[in-house]
Amino acid sequence: MPDISVVLPSILQPLAGGQSVLTASADAPRTVASLLDAVTGDYPVLARxxxxxxxxxxxxxxxxxxxxxxxxxxxxxxxxxxGQEVLIIQSVAGG
Known part of the structure; x- marks a missing residue:
């Protein structure tokens, strides 16, 4: 079964146990919302x-x-x- 990869920026990796990529299995298209639910289920701080x-x-x-x-x-x-890749970018506010 193909996976969907969610690539995390380095600033968010500590909230996902240090992982740079989270994957969710998918045998059909799924929404970004359901994908986020799947990959952040074990990482409530990342979800928030x-x-x-x-x-x-x-x-x-x-x-x-x-x-x-x-x-x-x-x-x-x-x-x-x-098989598609999802990339998360967190904007960093300037000072």
Missing amino acids: RLRDETGALRRFVNIYVDGDEVRRLHGLETEVAP
């Missing part, structure tokens, strides 16, 4: 860093599916197919 208490993507978190930012697609309802 990515989404707020309403489940919305935090403003400073950008998620890309095969290079396209999900906010420009269908947000958390964007479909991800098996």
Whole structure:
């Protein structure tokens, strides 16, 4: 069964047990929201860093599916197919 890879930036890796890539099995397309639920299930601090208490993507978190930012697609309802790569980027505010 193909996996979907979620690539984490170095700043978020400590919240995922030091892993740089989290994977979820997928035999069919799944939404970004369900993918995040799957890969952050064991990492509640990471889950809270990515989404707020309403489940919305935090403003400073950008998620890309095969290079396209999900906010420009269908947000958390964007479909991800098996074999695709999801990249999470956390914006760093300047001083």
